[in-house]
Amino acid sequence: MSRGPLLLAFFLLAALLGPASAHAQTPMGADPEVAALRSSFEYGKYAEVLERAGQRIDRGDLPEEDLVELHKLAGLSAFNLNKTDDAERHLRAVLRLDPDFSLDPFVVPPPAVAYFEDLKNQMSGEREFLRQEQRLRLEREKAEQERREQERVALETQRRRAEELARQVTVRTVEKRNFLVNFVPFGAGQFQQGRNGMGIAFAATEGVLALTSIIAFFAYDSLFEERLINLDNVLDEDGRASIPIRYIPTDRARQADTWQLLKLASATGFYTVYTLGVVDAVYHHEDQVVTSTTVESRPEPKPSPSVSQAAPPRVRLYSTRGGLGAGFTLTF
Template identity: 35%
Template sequence: MIPLLLALALTAPPELKRAKDRFEFGAYADAAGTLRRYLATSPPLTEEQAIDAYRMLGISEFQLGDQAQARAAFVNLLSHDPDYALDPFLVPPPIVEFFDRVKREHEPALAPLRERRRALREQERLADEAKRRLLAEERARTGPPTKVVRVQERLYLFNWMPLGAGQFQNGDRAKGTAIAAGQIVAGLVNLGAIVFHNQLAEDRTRTCISGQPGCSSPPYSDSDRELLGRVDAVKYVSAGLFWALYAYGVWDAHQHYVPIVETEVAPGGGGGSISLEWAF
């Protein structure tokens, strides 16, 4: 019931929306005027919209003291649904009693309508059963499906991740392995160079003072200073390689990124249905 009411609220004509707003606010004169003008044009309403419109009009007219107009609105409502009943928890008792009296007075005319609605519902039920039987017979004749479509939904975030995550998601495992291996090696080399550089720079036993042989630029000897320069070069080159591989991986992942991929699998592998999974 709630999804139906929500659907009606989303698809109702603007005139009905305005009338409903005024009705729920208690402005019955405005609601009734809007509904009378709109319904006089014989608008193309669904069964549910027509019932709701005449319900609001009947209640509004009763609240305004015009029982003749309220009766006419309730009769129109019952012509759409002969079994309709007002909710006694939401509608004042005098209006519920008035509505029930109108229904009883028109029972001779409502009985054929009610029977016609039952016949229509029975026809719809028989049609649905015939449709299901037809489809079941066709499935029994043709057998199970020969192929199943598997839908793989890929995460866009993976395109920005390191270690070849985007390539693995796109199915290019060789390229993803190469990028991941390159970044791991570059990262380990960079980390090792940083650690070695810090240990060498903080080793006070290797310092020298000006005037000692091979100590032209204290506190490090010329050989240690040359070694520190080489370690710095390794550190910056490995860091540059790591980020270059990362940038290439992001660019390549975006170039080959497809949000959704459909693949055909054997019925036994897909369970005979469409599946949704994360692919990486």
């Protein structure tokens, strides 16, 4: 039996039993003409498929999946018509587009599958080169996609940042400071300037020295004793007079010297630290301080479209045949 009738019978059987398998072999293309050519191929219209597929390929503007499908249909149609040159040209184009493409042996007859496999063996070197090019192309596309995604994320971040800045309001606060506060002891000038650390240091030091000086003062004063000294006084009737005196007993002299020294030293230290605090406060004094704070402004709520303001009531007058009429309109 010749190859032509055998192939024709096989394709007729495949057209009746395997249209679903043929559709599963290649995904449905976006071009409706590709689907029409696939249907014509299933019904054995090989000459028409070969001619129309070539014309559609020449017009271009096809996705890669549809282009592979058209070359496959044209190549198998040419093979069934014994047009070996056209079959080889189209099937080689299939392998150049997809180096790992394979025909479904349950849909395509064995002679066509064998012919296609022979072409694959002949193009093994070229196919390997095409695979490498395809891998490089996919890597470039992936890198380009990642770059575009990074640019998109960067632009989105900039847009959100711009929106946040647009919603932010800068509030400037002017604080006026009194110069006389710098001469108040216990770190008042430092506290006014917001230098709380220095203010606490001066306040604590001056407080300790002042308390020490006060304690030493009262301790020293407690060492005194009072007594009366009788003197001869010719002016009095009895010729005698008494004079009260305050004194520190000799046995308390050492204590008196100690408390006296402590009192003077603490007082001197207090005024020294006070002077340093005043100088420091005056040095850092500013008549006014401007502080800026950024707050986020909230957009004013838009009025709800479902709630509309009712129209005010209206009163109108109109003339009638018998006189004058009045109308009252109320909207709610």
